[in-house]
Amino acid sequence: MSAETAPLKTNLPVPKKRPDSPWQIAIRRFARNRLAVIGLFIVVFMFLLCFIGPFFSPYDLYDYNKLDKNLPPSSKYWLGTDKLGRDILLRMMLAGRISLLVGLVATGISVIIGATLGAIAGFYRKWVDTLTMRIADIFMAIPTLPILIILGTILSDLKVEPSDRIYFLMLIIGVLGWSSVSRLVRGQILGLREQEFMQATEALGLKDRRKIFRHLLPNTIPIIIVSATLGVAGAILYESALSYLGIGVVPPTPSWGNMLSAANNMIDFRKRPWLWIPPGMCILVTVVAINLIGDGLRDALDPKMKK
C-alpha cells in the first residue's frame, strides 16, 4: 500500500466485515486445540485405512493360503497371517469397517430416539415430561453391559445369521443408549422454549411439530454433536467387548473385538501376538482419538465452558 492513497481511504466509510458465524468461531476454536486436531487426523486416517485400504490389498478376505499359516509379520504379510492363512492386515481393515459402522449407526439411533423424546418432553412438559423422564431414569439405571450380554446371548440362541447380527447389534446398542441424549436435549429445550423467538413462532401460528423440529431442535445441535461424538467411542467399546465375548459380531465377519478373541487361545495369546495386538491397538487408538475430538468439540461448541 502506498502512502499517497492512504488519506483518501480514511474518508470512505469503512466496509464492515461480516461478523463470523457461530460455526466459524467454533471451527476456529476447535482448530486451536492441538490434541483435538490430532484426534481428528487419526480418525480420518482410520476411516481411509478401513474403507479404502482393502482395495490396495493383494489378498482376499476368503483367501485361505494353506501354505502360509500362522506366519509372523513379514514383507509379504505385513501383520502376519492367522491359522487359516488369511492376511491379518486385510482382516483388520475390514474389521474396522464393521466396528466403525456399528459405532456410528448405533449412536445415530440413540441420538434420533433421544433427541426426539427429549424435545417432546421439554416442549410439552407436564405429564409427557414426567413420563419420558421416568422412562429415561429406568434406562439409566439398567446396567448396560449385562443387558447387552443377555441380548447378545439371545441373538446366538436364535441362530441369527452372522451377516445380520451387526444390524441387531446396532439396534440394541443404539436403543439402550438414548436416555442421556434425551436428558441433555430436554434440559436445553426447557430453557429455549421460554425465549422470544418461540413467542414469534407462536404469533406465526406454527404447528407444534414445526416448532419442535425446525426451531427448537436445531438450537440443540451443538450439544447433540458433542454427546454423539463421545457416544460413538462408547458404542465401539461395547461392540468390541461383546464381540470379544463371542456374542457380538461373530466370524466369519471380522470385527476388532472378535479378532481379539484369538487371545482366548493360550498358544495364540502367548506365541502369536500379531493376531490380537493390532486389532486391540486399533480399538484403543480410535477410541482415544474420538474422545479427543469430542472434548475439543465441547470446548469449541459450548460457550459456557470458555476458559
Place this chain on the structure above:
Amino acid sequence: MKQYIIRRLLQIIPTLIGISIIIFAISSLVPGDYITAVNNPTMTAEKAAQLREIYGLDKPPVERYLTWVGNMIKGNLGDSLVHKQPVTTVMNNYVWNSFFVAIFSLIFSWIIATFAGVFSAKFQYSLFDKIVTLLIFLCMSLPSFFIGLLLIKFFALDLGWFPVGGMKTSGLNGSTWDQLIDIAWHMFLPVMVLTMLSTGSLTRYFRTSMLEVIRQDYIRTARAKGLKERTVIFKHALRNAMLPAITLIGFELPSLFGGAIILEKIFIWPGVGQVYLESINMRDYPFMLGFTVFISVLTLVGNLLSDVLYGAADPRIRLK
C-alpha cells in the same frame, strides 16, 4: 431433608417396577432354559418336564414374573439353579472377592487423581499438565479387556512377575500372612487395570474443580496473609475442590459391589461378575435376574446417596 429422602425413595419404586419388567421381559426372550443348557445326555423328555415343574419353568411368563417379584419383596431372590443355593448366599460368597479388588482400586485411583489433578491445575498449561491431560484421555478410553490381556502377556507370561490369573496359588499351605501376600500378588494386575480405568475421569474432575477454586478471592486472601503455598493449595483450595467430588462416592456404589464382568473373566478372578456371566450362559434365571436387579438398585441408591451427600456437604445447596 428427611422429606426429600422419603420422596426420592418413593420415586424409586415405580422406576424399580419398570426395571424389573424390562429385565424379566428380556430374559424371558431367551430360548431354552436351564434344563436344556445343562445338556445332560440321560435326560428324557419326561424327566425334563418334571424338573421344569419343580423349578416352576412351565408356568406362563406373567405368573412367573409375579411370583418372582412377590418373593423379591420378601427378600427372597430364589435359588440359583447352578449353585443349588439361595441367590443371596451365592452373591454373598462372591461379591466380596469383587469388592476387595474394587475398593483397592478406588483408594488408589482417588489418591492418584487427587495429586495429579491438584498439580496439573496448579501448573496449568505446563508440560506436566499436558502429559496428565493426555493420560486422562488414554485412561478414559481404555478397552479394559485389551489392556488386561496386554498386561497378562507382558507382566505375567513374558516377565513372570505376576500370576496369570486366579486368586490363590493352588496347594499353598502357609500361614495366614503368606496367604494374604499370595492374594495381594494375584490382585495386583486386576487392581491396576481397574485403577487405570477410573483414574482418568476422576483426575479430570479434580483438575476442573481445582481450577475453579484456585481463582477465587479467598485463595488470594490466603496467599496475601502469607500462608505457605502448600497450606493454601492442600488445605484451603483442595477442601473446597473436593466438595463436588463427594457426589462421586455415590456413583461408585454399583462398581464396588457389581463386579467387573469382563475383567474378572480375563483374570479368572472368582468374583461375582464372572459368576454372573456364567449364570447367563447356563440360563440360571434366578441368579441372572436377581443380580441384574441388584445392580440396578445399587445404581438408584447410589444416585440418591450422592444427591444427599452433596446437600449435606454444601450448605449452599438446598434439597427440596
